[in-house]
Amino acid sequence: MWQDFAQAGHTSDWQSPQLGRYATGIALTNLSRGLYADHYNGLVTKGEPVLSPRVTSADPADDPAKIVITDCGDSTHWLKYRTDNGQLADDKPGGHQLINAIVEKQVDGSWEVTDFGVHDVGTC
Template sequence: MRLPARVLAVVVAVGCVAGCSASSPAPVTPPVSAAPPATTAASPAEALAGKDALAAYRGMWADFVTAGLTSDWRSPDLGRHAIGVALTNLSRSLYADHYNGIVTKGEPILNPIVRSADPTDDPVKVIVGDCGDSSHWLKYRADDGALTSATSGGRRRITGVVDKQADGSWKVSDYAVEDLGTC
């Protein structure tokens, strides 16, 4: 899989935030891009792929929200909708929180849309754009329930790569979360 340089740079930055930091990473919030969706009509294959990819994308975040309640970095549910780099980053983020005695409560507000499907006649890869709000999905100390001082919710742009698997299912293989205020 080859990502555009801009997306790759964001993915690398997010990967480090999610997995390289000794402290708990910032809450991951799904954002929507400012650009409007394409105006051309999607083929039936594109429409179905987009629907399935968006379901996988939403499912990944729902699984992450559930695991975040206890910072269960080994939750088998994380692999239901995520694979590869996406799964690794989710697990690393939860492990960092577990290690630091932090849990995440609440839920993000997601607004995903399909940016592209490739190839158009029988898509196997869908790029999802999102602008979500983590204002009500914050990090707390597990021992006393106090809000962490590093918590900062808000809107962020997210780009997700969702791939069709050999069994026909769709899973998020990578994602990039940008800084607060990027959408």
């Protein structure tokens, strides 16, 4: 999901069909809204996050339909830039951020992120 989001961020393409490959529901809405806001404000994102996700819970444990994934994502080299002058738009440098995501098994058997939260830099 994050790779597709990072790729769409290079042009702030809030309508990228790739966004829906691994995200649905609230997660997909939040990804699209974030990219639309960047597009509207003349911003693009360059680079990609560094991620090391791990499953921290599964429900039910013996045959999960929902899992929680936790990560300490590094956004140091994944920053926003202004499209009008190419200058860095982030007022804070990137860094390590706690990320929690809910991933649920879909009717077709696939797994998709249904919700996520990204905390402030320095939270992990």
